[in-house]
């Protein structure tokens with residue numbers, strides 16, 4: 068039996084390895100880029116956050132997130148770590164539960180998968196972009212500019228649209244639509260948020276630990292705590308990625324409220340700032356030693372205080388205004404950055420037309436899909452790659468007749 072797999076990313080490689088465990092199957096893995104795992108090599112800022120010890124069904128989204136439960140249970144985090152260990156990868160977990168290769172290099176993950184693909188019953192074709200697929204009788208026919216392939220079973224693992232420069236494309240959605248599958252609206256997720264606030268550019272590159280709340284028309288929409296990074300266009304960093312899903316999807320006012328000293332109460336801050344009134348520091352230095360200098364200056368300005376007044380001339384109500392700015396700084400949001408900058412696609416191929424226990428299409432027998440192309444996306448922190456490994460291995464092992 069021949070199994071065709073389109074897409075040599077995380078899910079496609081996992082599927083190929085699982086399918087090839089049946090020595091009687093021949094696997095053809097087709098990747099349009101010059102090498103497999105190109106996006107994988109760029110994940111986690113080049114470190115590859117390959118899973119998360121806390122992964123569970125609640126970390127996933129989509130119209131029917133429960134679709135992911137079976138795959139995530141069968142190929143759970145511990146099982147995934149054992150699998151990677153069997154491929155020769157050493158890993159290490161951070162306190163947050165995020166797991167990275169021990170080498171701290173995403174390329175290590177790509178390499179162990181790449182080496183494992185060197186099995187007699189796997190044929191890897193890179194630089195092969197699949198343009199068309201159809202089913203003739205019991206066989207699937209695959210066409211690309213460089214040739215054609217026929218196979219008994221077909222797995223679509225083309226990924227999503229996010230990370231366009233690293234290979235994200237519409238391809239998988241188009242190929243599955245040709246078989247009658249439907250696609251939900253696609254949105255960028257785990258993405259930077261743009262702001263109309265002119266001060267953002269002056270803080271470019273500044274990082275801060277914060278508690279961030281997204282407010283829609285004044286109502287709490289999402290919140291998280293962690294590292295924030297200011298960019299030329301607005302807000303970035305893990306804390307923003309975590310709460311970026313569907314921000315600015317509706318009309319109305321979208322604001323990000325930042326508590327830039329989440330571990331310290333307003334009273335403690337106020338006491339410290341009042342103590343500083345005994346000095347003749349310029350007000351631009353009021354928050355020195357507490358926050359990043361540039362951030363401190365922007366916050367005192369936003370509290371309406373000129374940078375040249377000495378601190379000992381400040382009124383108490385002005386100290387209160389600075390405290391309020393530190394503990395609840397509002398940044399107006401305009402839109403998320405585009406798919407280019409997003410780490411994952413929210414939305415995708417409708418999952419109700421697939422069997423969650425096999426990843427096989429309910430519309431076309433022998434057709435499978437896995438990974439980001441489906442309408443499942445995970446939180447920030449290794450959850451999306453865990454979905455790629457779990458769903459890819461489930462599809463591959465079922466298509467290969469190993470279950």
Ligand SMILES: Cc1cc2nc3c(=O)[nH]c(=O)nc-3n(C[C@H](O)[C@H](O)[C@H](O)COP(=O)(O)OP(=O)(O)OC[C@H]3O[C@@H](n4cnc5c(N)ncnc54)[C@H](O)[C@@H]3O)c2cc1C
Pocket residue numbers: 073074075076077078079097098099100103104105106107109110111112115116117118195196197198224225226227229230233234235236238239409410411437438439440448449450451452453455
């Ligand atoms: C910058 C960045 C950082 C990220 N960091 C993390 C992280 O640290 N942890 C985490 O869990 N997730 C992370 N993600 C998300 C994660 O990388 C993806 O969710 C995951 O790679 C999806 O796996 P996939 O196999 O479905 O798709 P992909 O990994 O995108 O693989 C799909 C493959 O299919 C190929 N392909 C597409 N169409 C065709 C075609 N027609 N013919 C042949 N080949 C085709 C593509 O070239 C690609 O190689 C990150 C994403 C980005 C963009």
